[in-house]
Amino acid sequence: MIREPAVPLRLGMVGGGTGAFIGGVHRTAARLxxxxxxxxxxxxxxxxxxxxxxxxxxLPRAYDDWRSMVAGEAALPSEARIEAVAIVTPNHLHHPVAxxxxxxxxxxxxxxxxxxxSAEADELVALAEARGLVLAVTYNxxxxxxxxxxxxxxxEGAIGTIRKVVVTYQQGWLATKVEATGLKQAVWRADPxxxxxxxxxxxxxxxxxxxxxxxxxxxxxxxCADLTTFVPGxxxxxxxxxxxxxxxxxxxxxxxxxxxxxRENDLRLDVFGSDGALxxxxxxxxxxxxxxxxxxxRTLTRGGPDLHPDAExxxxxxxxxxxxxxxxxxxxxxxxxxxIRAAQGHDVPPGTPPTGRDGARGVRFxxxxxxxxxxxxxxxxxxxxxx
Numbered sequence: 001m002i003r004e005p006a007v008p009l010r011l012g013m014v015g016g017g018t019g020a021f022i023g024g025v026h027r028t029a030a031r032l033x034x035x036x037x038x039x040x041x042x043x044x045x046x047x048x049x050x051x052x053x054x055x056x057x058x059l060p061r062a063y064d065d066w067r068s069m070v071a072g073e074a075a076l077p078s079e080a081r082i083e084a085v086a087i088v089t090p091n092h093l094h095h096p097v098a099x100x101x102x103x104x105x106x107x108x109x110x111x112x113x114x115x116x117x118s119a120e121a122d123e124l125v126a127l128a129e130a131r132g133l134v135l136a137v138t139y140n141x142x143x144x145x146x147x148x149x150x151x152x153x154x155x156e157g158a159i160g161t162i163r164k165v166v167v168t169y170q171q172g173w174l175a176t177k178v179e180a181t182g183l184k185q186a187v188w189r190a191d192p193x194x195x196x197x198x199x200x201x202x203x204x205x206x207x208x209x210x211x212x213x214x215x216x217x218x219x220x221x222x223x224c225a226d227l228t229t230f231v232p233g234x235x236x237x238x239x240x241x242x243x244x245x246x247x248x249x250x251x252x253x254x255x256x257x258x259x260x261x262x263r264e265n266d267l268r269l270d271v272f273g274s275d276g277a278l279x280x281x282x283x284x285x286x287x288x289x290x291x292x293x294x295x296x297x298r299t300l301t302r303g304g305p306d307l308h309p310d311a312e313x314x315x316x317x318x319x320x321x322x323x324x325x326x327x328x329x330x331x332x333x334x335x336x337x338x339x340i341r342a343a344q345g346h347d348v349p350p351g352t353p354p355t356g357r358d359g360a361r362g363v364r365f366x367x368x369x370x371x372x373x374x375x376x377x378x379x380x381x382x383x384x385x386x387x
Contacts, residue, residue: 008034008035008036008037009035009036009037009083009084009337009340009341010036010037010039010040010080010081010082010083010084011030011036011037011038011039011082011083011084011085011086012038012039012040012041012069012073012082012084012085012086012106013026013027013038013040013041013042013043013085013086013087013088014041014042014043014066014069014085014086014087014088014089014093014097015042015043015044015087015088015089015090015093016041016043016053016086016088016089017043017044017049017050017052017053017054018043018044018049018052018053018056019184020088020184020185021185022088022111023043023088025325025326025329026086026088026111026138026329026333027057028326028329028330029140029326029329029330029332029333030086030330030333032326032327032330032333033330033333033334035333035334035337036084036333036337038057038059039059039060039061039082040059040060040061040062040063040069040072040073040082041053041054041059041061041062041063041069042062042063042064042065042066042068042069043059043062045065047064047065050062050063050064050065051064066093066097066100067100070100070101070104073104073106074104074105081106082106083106083107083340083344084106084107084108084109084134084336084340085097085101085106085107085108085109086109086110086138087101087108087109087110087111088111089111090188090194090195091113091115091116091188091194091195091196091202092116092193092194092195092196094110094111094113094114094115094116094120095115095116095117095120095121095123095124098110098114098115098124098135099123099124099127102124102127102128102131102133102135103127105131105133106133107133107134107135107136107336107340107343108124108128108133108134108135108136109134109136109137109138109333109336110135110136110137110138110359111137111138112137112138112139112206112207112210112359112362113196113198113202113206113359113362113363113366114137114356114359114360114362114363115359115360115363116195116196116197116202116363117196117363117367118360118363118364118367118383118385120363121356121359121360121363121364122360122385122386124356124360125356125357125359125360125385125386126386128356129356132343133343134336134339134340134343134353135355135356135359136332136335136336136339136353136354136355136356137353137354137355137356137358137359137362138329138332138333138354139206139207139210139211139214139332139354139358139362140325140328140329140332141207141210141211141267141282141328142210142211142214142328142332142354143314143327143328143329143330143331143332143335144280144282144285144314144328144331145286145302145307145311145312145314145315145323145328145331146280146285146286146287146288146300146301146302146311147211147214147215147280147285147328148308148310148311148314149288149300149307149308149310149311150215150269150271150278150280150288151214151215151217151310152308152310152311153278153290153308154215154216154217154271154273154278155217156308157275158275158276158278158290158292159271159272159273159274159275159276159277159278159290159292160273160274160275160276160293161273161274161275162216162218162246162248162250162271162272162273163250163251163272163273163274164250164251164252164270164271164272165212165216165218165244165246165250165251165252165253165269165270165271165272166252166253166254166268166269166270166272167208167211167212167252167253167254167255167267167268167269167270168208168254168255168256168266168267168268169204169205169207169208169255169256169257169266169267169268170255170256170257170258170260170263170266171204171257171258171260171263171264171265171266172258172259172260172261172262172263172264173186173258173264174186174189174190174200174231174234174238174258174259175231175258175259175260175261176231177231177232177233177234179191179234180233189203189236190234190235190236191235192235192236195236196366197236197366197367197370198236198237198366198369198370199229199234199235199236199237199238199258200236200237200238200239200240200256200257200258201227201237201240201256201366201369201370202366203258204256204258204267205240205242205254205256205366205369206362206363206365206366207267208254208256208267209254209361209362209365209366210354210358210362211267211269212244212246212252212254212269213358213361214354215269215271215278216246216250216271218246218247218248218250219246219247219361219382219384220244220245220246220247220252220365220368220382221245221246221247221381221382222244222245222368222379222380222381222382223242223243223244223245223365223368223369223372223379223380223382224242224243224372224378224379224380225240225241225242225243225369225370225372225373225380226240226241226242226373227239227240227369227370227373228240230259231259237373238257238258238259239256239257239258239259239260240254240255240256240257240369240373241253241254241255242254242255242256242369242372245379264283265282265283266281266282266283267281267282267283268280268281268282269281274293275292275293276290276291276292276293277289277290277291278290278291279291285302285323285324285325285328286301286302286303286322286323286324287299287300287301287302288300288301301319302315302319302323303315303317303318303319303320303321304319314328314331332353332354334351335351335352335353336351336353337351338350338351339351339352339353357385360385361385364382364383364385365382368380368381368382368383
């Protein structure tokens with residue numbers, strides 16, 4: 001359905017300047033339903049580029065860096081300063097930037113992985129919760145209508161008790177050492193000082209873990225991981241194969257690779273239960289295959305009949321009109337807006353965006369995977385977070 005916009009939330013952005021693919025995606029998603037107005041930003045790592053990037057998109061208030069942005073916004077009257085900030089920088093900046101804005105009383109939307117260490121993640125969660133602020137992580141694949149349909153069907157028992165989950169996320173864009181060419185998106189992802197301890201696992205494996213948890217409601221209890229760096233001279237992993245043990249007894253397998261030649265953005269999820277199975281593919285996101293134990297498989301489609309209200313609410317146009325990546329991203333931003341309005345005391349449904357706790361769980365998962373890959377032990381536990 002088309003959402004009727006309320007008074008837009010004042011949004012700021014850190015990172016995402018000229019040449020940064022994901023910044024444009026976030027801005028498009030934020031404005032798609034009229035829930036936000038981008039009013040301020042520090043869009044690049046140097047003052048000249050930050051100012052030029054702001055001018056290119058007509059940003060009302062441009063700052064030279066994120067520190068001056070925090071100070072500048074905090075000095076404004078409450079009715080003028082930003083209400084939320086989107087952080088779309090390389091990973092190493094997520095924690096200090098998010099912490100500074102939370103301390104200034106501003107809601108935070110941060111790209112995944114939320115931080116580079118679980119200690120940093122837990123600190124942000126505790127800070128946000130203590131101050132009553134929204135801390136959300138843009139696991140954008142949770143915004144697809146048919147992912148929400150799958151989640152609802154699992155929760156309602158349509159496939160019985162979950163036994164097996166298989167998730168694969170394969171790309172081929174890092175099959176050669178493209179970071180050596182200066183490609184911005186590749187340079188920081190291949191640099192441990194900016195990306196953190198993980199390469200493919202942090203970049204796309206974090207998405208795969210979150211998709212499993214979102215659809216099944218099950219956390220990973222332990223991992224057995226084999227991480228590889230295939231491209232000579234690369235400092236971080238570019239391929240990962242994992243066995244998973246999920247809480248409650250289900251088993252799983254994960255592949256996360258950025259050297260899978262011929263693959264573009266091939267994220268797939270299969271969930272097998274005692275009474276049926278569900279299959280979804282990100283590159284054909286408007287369809288969900290449902291295979292009941294006692295009948296033939298059938299394809300459920302976005303906009304089709306008899307979908308769960310969660311799936312219907314995430315769609316904007318009638319069936320047969322494809323929706324995709326940007327719309328799913330916008331659904332996550334819409335959920336965050338609802339959560340912020342609820343936190344502000346408005347009488348609105350609070351929304352269910354991916355939270356800081358989801359982000360912290362993802363960071364712990366990545367850390368456990370790295371530990372497992374470097375260990376002779378077969379299984380490495382994934383620690384539970386704070387109560």
